[in-house]
Amino acid sequence: MDRKRFRGRDFLDLVDYSREEIHYLLDTACELKRLDMMGIRDEKPLKGKIVALLFEKPSLRTRVSFEVAVRHLGGESFYLGSQEVGLGQREAVKDVAQVLDRMVDGLVIRTFAHENLLEIARFASIPVINGLSDLYHPCQVLGDLLTIQEKKGKLRGLKICFLGDGNNVCHSWINAASILGLELVVSTPERYRISSQIWEEAQERGKKNGARIIYEVDPQKAIEGAEVVYTDVWASMGKEAEKEERKVFLQPYQVNSHLLSKASPDFIVMHCMPAKRGEEITDEVMDGPHSVVVDEAENRLHAQKALLTLILS
Incomplete structure (x- = not known):
């Protein structure tokens, strides 16, 4: 694939990229991770580039993975908080x-309203990356896909089950499944179904790509035979006031x-973190032999290095 087709593009959600492009991103991430494990960081595709991280929401994995990724690739980054x-x-x-467009080479945004992200992308000519919005979390799912590919050796032909709240991560997972032709069962209470x-x-989209995307309200039925089990917090940032109410409806999805x-029998458990241990997932599972949550967190770094390499170099 011609790498030039990625150059200068935004990454607002996975629907903006084709199946072939997503697979190329994953292949690039695999290669960069392989080199990193060998201690090889000779290529500096972002040398001379500056990336701004504009975050309205607090972050551990997104901030650290992007800052480290930019530095590994030879560039520089700085953080702009909500204040x-x-x-x-x-x-x-x-x-x-328009101001940031004149001063930096790329922009990662972690925001509440997806409309803000779209407006920034509309008025900035530099690449804009969605580090999280209330609607989508594509960088998380890109790292998740890399993790499943590593652990299972493939993406298609697996039953992936998403349990809990129909949130931004769930939205990006549904889009990923529809593009890549995956089998995905989404199980949430009716009250918290996705958009x-x-x-x-x-x-x-999924009909054209051979995807099988199913909604099943009963978590007991949804998880039957699943090879990948995925969950997330029940009250995402901005939903904290609903926390106690959500616990009542979401307890069966723990x-x-x-x-x-x-x-x-050979399932893996995934969680994008931060996790509310004892709520959506138990300690026993989070720390158990089937959990890949720490590998999943690490893969945010490698997936985002691939993304930055392709759209900014």
């Missing part, structure tokens, strides 16, 4: 976009040893 910018409050989103628009668009007894 420095006041996106849409202290300054208009459009103004922030109907995203679901319908993914179903149409990933514990009883529920996992219905999964495939």
